[in-house]
Amino acid sequence: MGFIDTILWPLKWAVELLLVAFHSLFSAVGMGFNDGITWVLSIVGLVLVVRAALIPIFVKQIKSQRKMLEVAPQLKKIQDKYKGKKDQFSREAMSRETMALYKRTGTNPLSSCLPLLLQMPIFFALFSVLNNAQRSEAGVGPLNSELARSFGNATLFGDAPLHSSFASQWTPMMAGDPFNGSVMIIAAVMVVLMTASQFITQLQIVSKNMSPETKASPMFKQQRIMLYLLPLVFAFSGVAFPLGVMFYWLTSNFWTMIQQFLVIRNMPTPGSEAAKAREERLARKGKLLATDGDIIVVEEPKKPAQRQQPVSKNRAKKQSGPKQ
Numbered sequence: 168m169g170f171i172d173t174i175l176w177p178l179k180w181a182v183e184l185l186l187v188a189f190h191s192l193f194s195a196v197g198m199g200f201n202d203g204i205t206w207v208l209s210i211v212g213l214v215l216v217v218r219a220a221l222i223p224i225f226v227k228q229i230k231s232q233r234k235m236l237e238v239a240p241q242l243k244k245i246q247d248k249y250k251g252k253k254d255q256f257s258r259e260a261m262s263r264e265t266m267a268l269y270k271r272t273g274t275n276p277l278s279s280c281l282p283l284l285l286q287m288p289i290f291f292a293l294f295s296v297l298n299n300a301q302r303s304e305a306g307v308g309p310l311n312s313e314l315a316r317s318f319g320n321a322t323l324f325g326d327a328p329l330h331s332s333f334a335s336q337w338t339p340m341m342a343g344d345p346f347n348g349s350v351m352i353i354a355a356v357m358v359v360l361m362t363a364s365q366f367i368t369q370l371q372i373v374s375k376n377m378s379p380e381t382k383a384s385p386m387f388k389q390q391r392i393m394l395y396l397l398p399l400v401f402a403f404s405g406v407a408f409p410l411g412v413m414f415y416w417l418t419s420n421f422w423t424m425i426q427q428f429l430v431i432r433n434m435p436t437p438g439s440e441a442a443k444a445r446e447e448r449l450a451r452k453g454k455l456l457a458t459d460g461d462i463i464v465v466e467e468p469k470k471p472a473q474r475q476q477p478v479s480k481n482r483a484k485k486q487s488g489p490k491q
Contacts, residue, residue: 178292180308185213186296187309203323207414210293214418217289218426224285229430234274241268290415297411301330323410327353332413333406350410357413358405362398364420368427369394375441376431 189212190205198205245268249261269275296306303319305312321329326349333354340346373394401420405413435441 172295175288175292175295176307178288179296179306182213182289182292182296183306183308183310185216186210187314189213190314201317201321203321203327203329206318206321206329206411207323210411210414211418213293214415214422217286218419218422221285225426229434231275234272235276238268238272238274241272286419293415294408294412297330297409301328301409301411318411323353324349327410329411329414330409332409333358337406353410354406354413357410357417358402361401361405361413361417361420364417364424365401366394366398368420368424369397371424371427371431375444376436376439379438 186206186209189209192212193205193208194200198208242265245261245264248264249257252258252261296310297318299306300310300315300318303312303316305315310318319330323329326347328347328350331347331350333351336346336348336351340351373391401416405416408416431441432445435445
């Protein structure tokens, strides 16, 4: 067992456990044990569990990004202070002041990459599991030989194997040999959906959830580049992955897109267009915004206290009753 296999072993075991659990569940409710749709839904269930488990980390990422926006002006002052100074002493001093700022404010520029970094080993573990299953090889845990053969022989629409990819059919097609057109059509549709969902996710951030200060910074230019670069990465890499892995990737993309939409709608970046739109929605509903740290609290407007009506003398006499 190689070094990478040793690291991925527990993740592969967990992936197999989730796949087998969902496969058993769908088989128990009447779906075909060897049907491709049963395995596809098992993969979708795996995505939902994994992404739901990452929600706390995603929330932490959002808070970290807010803190980075708050310290951006201070960070720019440090950079301007040492602008044009390329000697070693100045570089070390700038690095010390930058790290001291991060420590003082509790920010970490790498935290925004944490959810992606945590997903990558899971993705590699899934790819390894599916890659072995397509050859009907048993896994390291619950995916036994029978289940591996079931997945290896599973097809969509009767003739599109889950272990096949667009690239695997492209070569024989170009050579004039028999190829599976169904695999190419399904894979092409999925690549388009993956590319579109990734583009929409990035577009939401760039167009709605950035403050004017951020749009004026070099960070915005990088985001604009990523807006067009990441979908191209999905388009070119997606054709090489098996259909089973692509279903995992596509479901994960849809989760990210919906999750990003909800975050931008309910927890927008202060000063952004999304924040202004949220304030307008709350104003129309008669609600007020109160900021408590980095958490936005919605409060109902307080009703004015009713003034107690003065009691007239005649009414007071009636209430007191006749004198004894």
